[in-house]
Amino acid sequence: MNIEQNIQETYNTKxxxxxxxxxSVITDTKTDINSLNLNEVKIxxxxxxxxxxxxxxxxxxxxxxxxxxxxxxxxxxxAQLQDTKYSVFNVLETLVEGxxxxxxxxxxxxxxxxxxxxxxxxxxxxxxxxxxxEKSKNNESFQMIEEIIKELTYETIKEGTLNTIRVxxxxxxxxxxxxxxxxxxxxxxxxxxxxxxxxxxxxxxSSIDRFKQRLAFMPxxxxxxxxxxxxxxxxxxxxxxxxxxxxxxxQANDSDENTRKILVEINKKMHHDLEELVYISKETALVxxxxxxxxxxxxxxxxxxxxxxxxxxxxKRMGTQAWGVAKSVLSSTIKSAxxxxxx
Numbered sequence: 001m002n003i004e005q006n007i008q009e010t011y012n013t014k015x016x017x018x019x020x021x022x023x024s025v026i027t028d029t030k031t032d033i034n035s036l037n038l039n040e041v042k043i044x045x046x047x048x049x050x051x052x053x054x055x056x057x058x059x060x061x062x063x064x065x066x067x068x069x070x071x072x073x074x075x076x077x078x079a080q081l082q083d084t085k086y087s088v089f090n091v092l093e094t095l096v097e098g099x100x101x102x103x104x105x106x107x108x109x110x111x112x113x114x115x116x117x118x119x120x121x122x123x124x125x126x127x128x129x130x131x132x133x134e135k136s137k138n139n140e141s142f143q144m145i146e147e148i149i150k151e152l153t154y155e156t157i158k159e160g161t162l163n164t165i166r167v168x169x170x171x172x173x174x175x176x177x178x179x180x181x182x183x184x185x186x187x188x189x190x191x192x193x194x195x196x197x198x199x200x201x202x203x204x205x206s207s208i209d210r211f212k213q214r215l216a217f218m219p220x221x222x223x224x225x226x227x228x229x230x231x232x233x234x235x236x237x238x239x240x241x242x243x244x245x246x247x248x249x250x251q252a253n254d255s256d257e258n259t260r261k262i263l264v265e266i267n268k269k270m271h272h273d274l275e276e277l278v279y280i281s282k283e284t285a286l287v288x289x290x291x292x293x294x295x296x297x298x299x300x301x302x303x304x305x306x307x308x309x310x311x312x313x314x315x316k317r318m319g320t321q322a323w324g325v326a327k328s329v330l331s332s333t334i335k336s337a338x339x340x341x342x343x
Contacts, residue, residue, distance in 0.1 A: 003031070003040055007047045022048060082120075085111075121156055121170070125177040128152070129192070133185070142188075146195040146202070149174060153203025154210075162211055164236045164243055171200055171247045179255055182262075190262050197266055198273070201244065205277050208240065212284035237285040241274045 010028045015021045025048070026033065036044065089111045096103045125148075132144040156170050178196040182189035236243075245267060252263035 003029075003036075003043050004047045006031075007044065008051070011048070011051050013051070018052070021052075121152070121173050122177045125149070125152060125174050126181060129178060129181050133181075133188070142191045142195040145192060146199040149178070149196050149199025150202040150206070153200050154206045157204065157207040158210065162207065162236065163232065164239070167204070167236075167240075168243055168247055171204070171244065172251060174200060175247060175251045179251060179259055179263075183256060183259055186258070189259065190266075193259070193262055194266050197248065197263075197270060201270065201273060201277060204240065204244065205280055208237070208277075208280050208284050212280070212287050215284075215287055233288065234285055237281045237288075240281045241278045244274060244277065245271075 006029045007025055011025045012021060012028075015024060025031075031044070033041070033044075089107065092107055093104065096107065128148045129145055132141050132148060135141075153170065153174060156174075157167060160166055175196060178192060182192040182196075185192065248263055248267045252260045252267070255263065
């Protein structure tokens with residue numbers, strides 16, 4: 001009888017103590033561990049491990065199945081949440097008397113701020129660009145693409161905090177979607193990619209500039225957050241140009257040879273254009289540094305005390321979100337693309 005079979009038949013799981021179970025099977029099978037070779041030691045240990053972990057493996061498989069089912073349920077609920085948001089705004093649009101443009105503009109602005117734009121960013125970019133290429137003529141379409149990318153970059157960045165990881169992910173998602181379209185239309189790929197990069201740069205610049213403008217009007221609670229995240233934000237602001245260049249280079253490396261050459265060439269040409277981005281970033285950093293220096297420790301303690309109330313906690317949350325304020329509404333091309341995608 002071999003070691004594996006001998007242990008399987010002799011192993012006593014009724015013993016509550018692990019040490020007792022293992023030592024007893026060694027004794028009962030009259031196994032001399034000191035005389036076993038390497039292969040026999042491996043068989044011995046593996047057999048005992050399999051017996052000891054059999055139930056744990058079964059439990060783990062059951063939990064993984066539940067996890068998968070839970071993830072599917074979460075995904076469905078998340079989709080239902082988005083669909084409900086769209087449905088509410090669609091109904092509100094039907095109630096606007098005479099299709100009043102000013103009211104619709106306000107409604108669309110509220111809609112843009114209410115939906116989770118990042119969740120559908122890739123599809124939105126592709127739909128908007130394809131619509132621009134289809135409905136615009138000649139160079140007008142590429143000017144429209146630049147404006148679309150600028151607005152989508154700005155609107156998506158402003159939804160959350162201004163940090164390197166988040167901004168990098170947004171820029172990468174937008175550029176990746178545009179690369180897919182550019183590679184599918186080789187005759188216009190260079191113009192699409194250049195319009196995209198210029199739009200991304202302008203959108204990022206607008207986001208930082210708006211953050212700088214909002215610094216002076218932040219409520220006390222938001223300024224308290226600013227003090228806490230001071231080092232991180234300052235570091236992020238001092239490397240926005242490198243972040244932009246790295247995103248382009250990374251996407252270029254993951255693309256086909258022709259696209260990679262185009263992106264590398266455009267990236268070289270844009271070094272000069274990024275000077276404005278560097279300037280506004282450093283200027284914003286100086287403004288923030290000056291603003292933070294105005295607060296003494298007593299002001300921070302006062303903010304801590306105020307933050308104990310429920311109203312102040314909500315103000316803190318809203319203050320963070322107020323770092324970026326939405327523009328009135330996206331261009332008609334973006335709206336048409338998003339409406340078509342929503343349907």
